Amino acid sequence: MRIVVDAMGSDTHPEPDVAGAILAAREFGDEIFLVGDEKQINAELGKTAIGDLPIRVIHASQVIKMTDKPSEASRVKKDSSMHVGLNLVKTGEADAFVSMGNTGGILAVAMLHTLRRIPGVKRPALGVIFPLSNNPLLIDNGANTDAKPDFLLQFALMGSLYVEHVRGLTKPRVGLISNGEEEGKGNQLIKETMPLLAESGLNFIGNIEPKEFIQGKADVGVTDGFIGNIILKTAEAVASYMKDIIREEIRANLLTMAGGLLARPAFKRVGQRLDPAEVGGAPLLGVDGVVIVGHGRSSAYAVKQAIGQARLAVQRDIVEAIRDGLGS
Amino acid sequence: MRIVVDAMGSDTHPEPDVAGAILAAREFGDEIFLVGDEKQINAELGKTAIGDLPIRVIHASQVIKMTDKPSEASRVKKDSSMHVGLNLVKTGEADAFVSMGNTGGILAVAMLHTLRRIPGVKRPALGVIFPLSNNPLLIDNGANTDAKPDFLLQFALMGSLYVEHVRGLTKPRVGLISNGEEEGKGNQLIKETMPLLAESGLNFIGNIEPKEFIQGKADVGVTDGFIGNIILKTAEAVASYMKDIIREEIRANLLTMAGGLLARPAFKRVGQRLDPAEVGGAPLLGVDGVVIVGHGRSSAYAVKQAIGQARLAVQRDIVEAIRDGLGS
Numbered sequence: 001m002r003i004v005v006d007a008m009g010s011d012t013h014p015e016p017d018v019a020g021a022i023l024a025a026r027e028f029g030d031e032i033f034l035v036g037d038e039k040q041i042n043a044e045l046g047k048t049a050i051g052d053l054p055i056r057v058i059h060a061s062q063v064i065k066m067t068d069k070p071s072e073a074s075r076v077k078k079d080s081s082m083h084v085g086l087n088l089v090k091t092g093e094a095d096a097f098v099s100m101g102n103t104g105g106i107l108a109v110a111m112l113h114t115l116r117r118i119p120g121v122k123r124p125a126l127g128v129i130f131p132l133s134n135n136p137l138l139i140d141n142g143a144n145t146d147a148k149p150d151f152l153l154q155f156a157l158m159g160s161l162y163v164e165h166v167r168g169l170t171k172p173r174v175g176l177i178s179n180g181e182e183e184g185k186g187n188q189l190i191k192e193t194m195p196l197l198a199e200s201g202l203n204f205i206g207n208i209e210p211k212e213f214i215q216g217k218a219d220v221g222v223t224d225g226f227i228g229n230i231i232l233k234t235a236e237a238v239a240s241y242m243k244d245i246i247r248e249e250i251r252a253n254l255l256t257m258a259g260g261l262l263a264r265p266a267f268k269r270v271g272q273r274l275d276p277a278e279v280g281g282a283p284l285l286g287v288d289g290v291v292i293v294g295h296g297r298s299s300a301y302a303v304k305q306a307i308g309q310a311r312l313a314v315q316r317d318i319v320e321a322i323r324d325g326l327g328s
Numbered sequence: 329m330r331i332v333v334d335a336m337g338s339d340t341h342p343e344p345d346v347a348g349a350i351l352a353a354r355e356f357g358d359e360i361f362l363v364g365d366e367k368q369i370n371a372e373l374g375k376t377a378i379g380d381l382p383i384r385v386i387h388a389s390q391v392i393k394m395t396d397k398p399s400e401a402s403r404v405k406k407d408s409s410m411h412v413g414l415n416l417v418k419t420g421e422a423d424a425f426v427s428m429g430n431t432g433g434i435l436a437v438a439m440l441h442t443l444r445r446i447p448g449v450k451r452p453a454l455g456v457i458f459p460l461s462n463n464p465l466l467i468d469n470g471a472n473t474d475a476k477p478d479f480l481l482q483f484a485l486m487g488s489l490y491v492e493h494v495r496g497l498t499k500p501r502v503g504l505i506s507n508g509e510e511e512g513k514g515n516q517l518i519k520e521t522m523p524l525l526a527e528s529g530l531n532f533i534g535n536i537e538p539k540e541f542i543q544g545k546a547d548v549g550v551t552d553g554f555i556g557n558i559i560l561k562t563a564e565a566v567a568s569y570m571k572d573i574i575r576e577e578i579r580a581n582l583l584t585m586a587g588g589l590l591a592r593p594a595f596k597r598v599g600q601r602l603d604p605a606e607v608g609g610a611p612l613l614g615v616d617g618v619v620i621v622g623h624g625r626s627s628a629y630a631v632k633q634a635i636g637q638a639r640l641a642v643q644r645d646i647v648e649a650i651r652d653g654l655g656s
Contacts, residue, residue: 190554
């Protein structure tokens, strides 16, 4: 297998991107194409004894930065690491693309300039795996801020296929994220989407509240990209706020501080359980190729995990599964 | 001051509702009208020596339950505690209405059958105060699942006036909840609302992400009722999930368990800081009278706090402030 890693993706590129690629080449034995500024990548590679690991450097002269406007940058920076990398997947020279870079940029380059959509896909969508007990997938997560009922139906189908194939779950439970099931609950979009899901043949468990999603009652949570992103960001912010106030209150006196020290291994395990790096990156579903998007603040380990996820998606042929599922 | 308390509101009514009313009568000295099933209320009152506390029981033969459909119940159960109680405010016999009951029911009875809107108000909105360091107000929170830009503009104005008058903050910072400020971020509603807020004369600090709201960067977060409710429910669910896994990991071995015991006072303070009871109930803004809605699972203390909040809203005349603010 040949996996492209965007060496210019993470906030502190190319360090974690290259280091993660090395970890992956070592662990999985796959061929890795590191795409980006040749000089910077080679300098980074030079820091480690990589021996005969199957790592190849492919030069790209431009970088789509976090601060770039996605649609403009995707049009102007045609020699970006994203263009070059995604083109390798498009031409079949590589099997998957992994990047910790600007999500909007990846979306725009993949959808508009390189891979394009799988025929029949109305809108590609970004699935995010939540680091909860059952690792549920929330889809969409920012690719489409104004969705229509038939988009959501496809998000549900693609998300369900991803969880089924890549995670090996049979009949994943699909829930439509809403603010309740009572009369008057749900906005117009939810009300129109619900009957489509009920007739979809998916294992649709009905409308669910964020609480039920967090508690693991669904394997796939379906929502539009705006709300998906709001849920993700609220969850991250609340977890971080709680960590802060717990630390603050524990440090408030010596006795609780001693307790905090003793309980440290427990806090560490909590941190690990909530670490998004463990579950890998976010699959961009509906484009004609395997694309995994990781967090800008990813560590080398997180990059390696995202590469591992990309390989699974290739092995289980998620693109073909979606093509079949859509009957296209 | 005369405050109506819906004795049939909470999940375990009338116990916490009546007990909270007693606490409030004792602490504030205000006259409390307990509205609901006379027998049940008197039985509950009989459990405590209330002496000459200014508490009056007003009979209402029906109850709008949590499971009732709001619009239907508000039409059919004309002698519900909500109808009777809100009518007392409408006729001027009381100054405010406090209920821990069905939010949709309160909304429907207030908007359609009793108080109605302040002239000029397009849609009343429910503000929720988050138990965070700066106690920010999120508005709307479920009253309007499909909002328009001019609704959001009024939510911002009403929320800002509430925070200014009732909490005494000058020039409250108003943020529009979005998924980011970059190009392509925000849905259609956000994009159309932003310029209205920029020209509103409010202290508009721009679009903010849920993270910034949680971190206290705004005093008023503006959003539609669907998203507001999703944020609230996600925040509650994540906080509760974290509590659960911290407890689980601390109990996993004896050493961390000992640490947890020592750190217990810190956890208790964290729990207090995050307790919504501390900040009171949710003001229903835009109806022609003071209405505070509390949580169905409220304790007597939470009911008392909500009553305290209602009195402040009356003292600072929030209804008049909104009437003035709308120029109506």
